Structures are given as structure tokens and as C-alpha cells.
Amino acid sequence: MADAIKVLLVDDHQVVRRGLRTFLEVQDDIEVVGEAADGAEGVERAEELRPDVILMDVKMPGMDGVDALRRLRELDNPARVLVVTSFTEQRTVVPALRAGAAGYVYKDVDPDALAGAIRSVHAGHILLQPEVAGALLAQEESNSGTGRAGSLTEREREVLGLIADGRSNREIARALVLSEKTVKTHVSNILMKLDLADRTQAALWAVRHGVTG
């Protein structure tokens, strides 16, 4: 098919590349045009073969997926990159998306879903498998429990939100029309209740638990 979606496979395991290839061979609108075993080779092949979509593992020896993504983005008319990962590596999702990934799916995805994902990505969409998106969105919620957040009073949550904005006690005092001392009292109570050491940890806790100013 003249309009087949050209796909490049990048993974350090030959077995995985083979598996992906057989998955995709039965799709007549998708053509695997090449393979690469690491990020650096992936970038080379991408320049050479100009695929429409690249299926890439994030975790590889040498240049890993995120680095490769950055390089790929620098090419003109860069391919869309669908990250294929073998396990729930939450921490890699956001960096990968930031680096320009167009999607994130698990290796155990079924063939049709994978083909669908490739088509979606090729069509210009951003695609996350529900487990990935779910994990991404749920990670903060479930960390140490928003339950403790409930133990904070309304005022304390308000103060915490401003801490999470990077504001100083004085700025918070001005914002809430309070004395600086009162703010410090609230901060102390927040730290005690959440068992944190200082405002920096409080700010981090807040962003992870979605406490907004």
C-alpha cells in the first residue's frame, strides 16, 4: 500500500522487535521499514528511513529513549514516537511525554490495539494506555493518602496551597490578611500534622496531593 504508515522499531531486545514486527505484519496499512537496537541507532535510522511512526522502548543501554526523543525532535519533520514499555515505569512517563513522545503503551498490548495506537499517533493524537494514564493521575492521590489532607483545616489547606506556590510567610500573610505570626503557626501545624520537616517538603507534598493555592 502506497499510503502505508512507515514504522521504525527501536528496542534493545531482538525478541521484542520480532514480536512487534509479527504483530504489525498482518496490518496492511502499516509497514515496518526498519529496526534499531538502541537510541543512537534509532536516531540514525530515523534520519535515513524517515518513518512516520517510531515504536521505541524507553529503557535501553547507551542512549536511552528520552535522550533519543530529544534528538529526534530536532530533526525536521520528525516522526511521531510511540513509547513501548515493558512495565509501569511511572517516573518515565512524564519525562518521555515532555521529551516529545506521542504515546505510551505496554508491551503486552494486543496486536489490534497496538495497530490502533499507531494509527492514532500517526493521525496526530496523543495516546496513553488507560493503565498508564491511570497510574499517572493516581500516583499522587494514593501516595501516602490524601486522607491526612483531610485532617488539615480549611485555613491550613489555604496556607499550604500558597506554600506550594512558593510564597514566603510574609507573602502569605499579606495574601490572607493575617499577621506573619499566624501564618507561622499554621505552617507549624501543617508540618506537624503531615509529619514533614519544612515548607519545602510541604510544598512537594501539596503538589503531589493536588492541594492548589
Add this chain to the structure above:
Amino acid sequence: MADAIKVLLVDDHQVVRRGLRTFLEVQDDIEVVGEAADGAEGVERAEELRPDVILMDVKMPGMDGVDALRRLRELDNPARVLVVTSFTEQRTVVPALRAGAAGYVYKDVDPDALAGAIRSVHAGHILLQPEVAGALLAQEESNSGTGRAGSLTEREREVLGLIADGRSNREIARALVLSEKTVKTHVSNILMKLDLADRTQAALWAVRHGVTG
């Protein structure tokens, strides 16, 4: 078609509902089973009609999309919700996704892409239009610029990562086998380079820009 994807349209503008309906009528695997003009009515219709996918505006009088999303999630076997919005409302994207939205597309999406989006969402995927995802991911970048992140040295990034872990200077010193004074120097340089006021802001900057410890 017996297996057609049942879709419910929720938007406060009749014109929009009509437009969406005509878009979808030509798709023989998608069937519009109902419409609603606001969030509350949307929830009612959803209970009554049990659609597979709900196309919903986030910005509506009365109960808005986010509230409706929360309600919908409480139903058993809830429908997948594809948020359709008329403009780039970055701030609504994350709340909508947190509230359980399965996708986010613009109203000016072309018919085929919309149908594709519905199918993707129905298949269990999370789908963001590239402009949305781009805006989402770019928002922090464009704030004060990751360009400056590149200006940090390797060591500084390392220190920043530990700050973003909520560590004190002393802890960082121990971790990196440095004197506390050196750590303070690094911290000062980081704050200067990124134009931040204190370590709390630095920690927040780091998490937003994906600098990991």
C-alpha cells in the same frame, strides 16, 4: 449495527449538539442515543440511556463538566467521557482528566478524527489532541523556560534533584559527600540561574520540569 458505539452528547449549545450529531451520523459504527444541555441533565441521561461514550463540554451553566464527570464516575459501569471544548482552556485539562475524562478534543476537530477519537476512547484509551497535550506539557516549559535548565551544570542538577526530594543542605552534603558549604554554594548558583527566591521554589521548579533526584 448491533455493536454500534452508543454516544450521548452533552453541550449547552444546541447548534453544537446538532453539529456533532451530523458529524457522527455518517459513521455506521457510532450511534447518537441522546442529548443533554447541561451537566445535571447529562448525568440523568447517562443513567437512563447507558451510553458507551459521552461527548461533553466542560464549560456549561449549572453543573459544569468537571462536576458532572465526578458524578458520572460514581455510576456503575460508567461511560467513557470525551471532553469536547471550544478553546484552549489549559487549566481545565488536568482537572477534567483527574475527574475521570478519557479524552480531550477541540470542537474544530474534523469528523473523521472525532469518530476516531470516540473509537479510541471506547477501546479504553486515553486520548488527547496534540494541541491539548502540547499546551499541557508546554505550559511550564514556557513559563520561565527549560532553556535555563540547560544552563545548570551536572552537579547543580544533581543538587536540585535532592532539593526536589525535600532534603536539607546537610543531607545533600552527606549524600554527595560534600561539605555543607559547597552545597550551599550550589544552591545559591541554582537560585541565581533560575531566578528563584529559595529552595522551596527550586523544588517546585524541579518537579515541574522533571528534574529527578
Add this chain to the structure above:
DNA sequence: GGCCGCCTCGGCCCCGGGACCTAGGCCCAC
């Protein structure tokens, strides 16, 4: 009425954080 929790402050004390200045060793580029 009494008790309690929240919000509001004050004073006091101490330490950690950050600014500013200086400087030596190291490596790389010109």
C-alpha cells in the same frame, strides 16, 4: 454553663538557609 476545636496573635529562642566575598585545583579551549 462547660468543653473543645479553630483562628488569631504575641514573645522568645535558635538554627538553617542564602547572600556576598574569596580562593585553590582542575580541565579545556584559544
Add this chain to the structure above:
DNA sequence: GTGGGCCTAGGTCCCGGGGCCGAGGCGGCC
């Protein structure tokens, strides 16, 4: 060689952050 960037580190100074103790006003609950 000379300069420049990075990493290291010392000193000094000072303010902001946070702990600890106390206290008054207010609203709800028993």
C-alpha cells in the same frame, strides 16, 4: 601560557523559618 568554567570550600552576616509557650475570641457540642 592564559583565560574561563566547574567543583570545591572557607568566612561572615543576617534574615526567615520553625519550635515552644501562652492567650483571647468564637462557634459548636454535650
